[in-house]
Amino acid sequence: MTNAYIEDFSPGHGTLAPRAWHPASNAKALSLNGSWRLRVSPTADAEDESFAEPGFEAGHWAEVTVPGHWVLQGDGAFGRPAYTNVRYPFPVDPPRVPTENPTGDHLRTFDLPEEWPADGGAVLRFDGVESCARVWLNGTGLGEFQGSRLPHEFAVGHLLKRTGNVLAVRVHQWSAGSYLEDQDQWWLPGIFREVTLLHRPPGSAGDFFVHASYDHRSGEGTLRVDSEVDGRVRVPALGIDVATGEAVTAPVRPWSAELPVLYEGELATAGERVPLRIGFRTVELTDGLIKVNGTALLLKGVNRHEWHPETGRTLDLETMRQDVLLMKRHNVNAVRTSHYPPHPAFLDLCDEYGLWVIDECDLETHGFGEQGWRDNPVDDDRWTPALLDRAARMVERDKNHPSVIIWSLGNEAGTGRGLTAMAEWIRGRDSARLLHYEGDPNCRDTDVYSQMYASHAQVEQIGRRLDGGPRRRRELPFILCEYAHAMGNGPGGLADYQRLFESYERLQGGFVWEWIDHGIRHPELGYAYGGDFGEELHDGNFVCDGLLFPDRQPSPGLIEYKKVIEPVRIEGDGADRTVRVTNRHDFADLSALAFEWSYQVDGETIETGPLSVPVLLPGESAELKLPAPERVHGPGETQWTVRAVLTADTAWAPAGHEVAWGQLPVAALPLPLVRPTAGPVAADGVIALGPAAFDARTGALRSIGAVAVSGLRLDLWRAPTDNDEGLDWHTGIRHAGPWRDAGLHRLRHRLDSVELGEDTLTVRTRVAPAAAEFGLATEYRWTCEGERLRLAVSVRPDGEWPVPLPRLGVRLGLASADAVRWFGAGPGEAYPDSSTAARLGRHESTVDALQTPYLRPQENGARAGVRWAELGGLRIEGDPEFSLTARRWTTEQLDAATHLTDLTAGDTVWVNLDHALHGIGTASCGPGPLPQYQLLAEAAEFSFVFTELHNS
Incomplete structure (x- = not known):
């Protein structure tokens, strides 16, 4: 079978041993990026290999851009993206893959530049291909490889011609390697990172390893560069000029994420000069803590998938730089490269600007968890060579980056002998960094105790060393490698986690999941998520769980995180x-x-x-x-x-x-006082109270002066957030489901009485869902002083309420509103457990700008702690404060929408004035709101004062 390599346990054949990556040297490099010819076939064997022969006519093939994913080009002509979180999108039968295996044949012809040297060899380098590739140059097969997010090189100098070189690459979407890459992301085949031809002159450097340690007691750094090829190492700023393999010590300024001092140097061999950027730092596990240069770290990190809404995992340098700059500007100091090594240039940027990095291997077998981890590759010796190959390609490529302080064996791959073999190999190759793997609960192979989405209570127990477990684990530092799932509105509870991190030295921080929403730009939907491309198996918008929106605009979650850390x-x-x-x-x-x-x-x-x-x-x-x-x-x-x-x-x-x-x-702000100066008067079906008019039959407010008001009544419902929809990992509680089961999205308002007192209009109602015996006895009491109208609302639970409330306040409709001014917290949205970044002051916005564009529409945009607000011709004062939301659609319309494009502005602006809101939490993946942020059905009273604005 000519395609047997697709289902081979081995990582491939014909490639060179992995080595250190460096961006440039005095050797020649020819980029093979750009326009390629592409033919996509539905199966791996639909076409023969004749396309790889010189002279093959491919002029009728489509053109695509490399690097790139073919399913994100051609407007669907080459297939479509698909998203799953845990489940494999094909039958689990390792190492077999489906016959329906989209296969892209790529062709690129090229000439060597005139200045290309005649001596020496050449290396053809692929920095990333998903998921399996077979390569030919000028009709000669070079080999094949798996390992999508890892570099692979071939020796090709003997095959090159001055002109008319033909590079052919057959890429298969599915391979045995796909079982090792089940990483909660879009499945996107293609040559998605650079393809480069490198001249390797006689005496070129080959592999090299920069060892640059720092002694914080003496202030000296020790440098030794081991090189495959002998040469000299020069660092002019330090006066260093030594032979490779020779150690030298000198006073230096150390490298850290806060003070990223790099020394420019070079490795000079007989045929090549390789630029070096050297950062002196020492990573240790000391006193049960992760220490760098003698200091314990507090990691304030993010998990970062590589993502661009148009090009997928193909990122250019400026996009990567934008990520790093955004992290630095938002006080982030660490990155976990979930769940694979990033583009190597990203690590250069981490070295330059200063970020601690956990570099993670291209390994996840999460789908085997669906069958109790039976047949899991990491506990099957046949897969161990592939696992070791992936570990080696990560470590050898990235070993010279001072920003990388921890190697991670992978993510959510269960446990097994293969992981132990990886850990042993890495420790043998690089003993100067620590090892991480969250899926090792006994910490047999790791130097760090790590969990995902542990509750606040669990984290505190761990901080106090009361968590039990093996003795080795109790002596290790703890990090939350994933927490605070940033999906939709949220995450809540960040400040509460940070207080724990800062209270217990064993807790060395964590990494929010994750950096960016993986929305794909879509002409009709704005941004697409799972299921929008007709996938038969998908996990919806679970791929949209980032601190950045797809266009790299910070979400409220990132603004909150910046303040918290x-x-x-x-x-x-x-x-x-x-x-x-x-x-x-x-x-x-x-x-x-x-x-x-x-x-x-x-x-x-x-x-x-x-x-x-x-x-x-x-x-x-x-x-x-x-x-x-x-x-x-x-x-x-x-x-x-x-x-x-x-x-x-x-x-x-x-x-x-x-x-x-x-x-x-x-x-504090003095509370608004309204001393009644007028009483309600009924005539001609209308009750007049100062500037206000009410329906005499129902007591419903119709207007305040010239401002028409509709639909004012108690409101308990919100369009559930992604976190509301989730299942709290620790309590087993959902909120949105029980809210719907209780009927809170379809409340009925029974009018009991409309009472005209001497100076008060009282409207008594009972608010309850259909088919339920519980409800809220609700009173609206209106009084007036001159042009100021006061509403006092009191609620009293009737019956046994089975669920907390989403919100408690009133909703009303205004005929028109655009500009919004308020004195309160802002300028962005805030909820009870995500309000640290809300700054008290005077703020201005428009109704449209108050909306937060979460990819799946949901509750958003509340401004907290509002003392007063002005919009739609009204000034509304709190007694003492309230939460403000204003939208051009109803909560019910927001709840029904699946994409922002489903929301159409109506003629009415709907305003929520909330006494209280239920917290947000992070139960889309993890714990729900802490008890102090939950809104229970209890007796409450709250007030507002309304005044018409005559000069609005």
């Missing part, structure tokens, strides 16, 4: 004008930051000035006195805001970029 803590007593500044960096002092204060009255900044903060070392704090305001201001809500900003441009952000901030309240 900020490296400077600003706290204090505003009334006493005392501020405490704490440096929470691991390595950097505060010399790069300037501090400034501002004084606000009712959300308006009245005075500003600089704040002199000493240069605090990591872990140090200082208590400082804020100046007294220069003049006395009138009554109102007063506070101080203190900001920490960059004093000068850095590589990752301009001067003035805000790193951290804190607000210190001084005096």
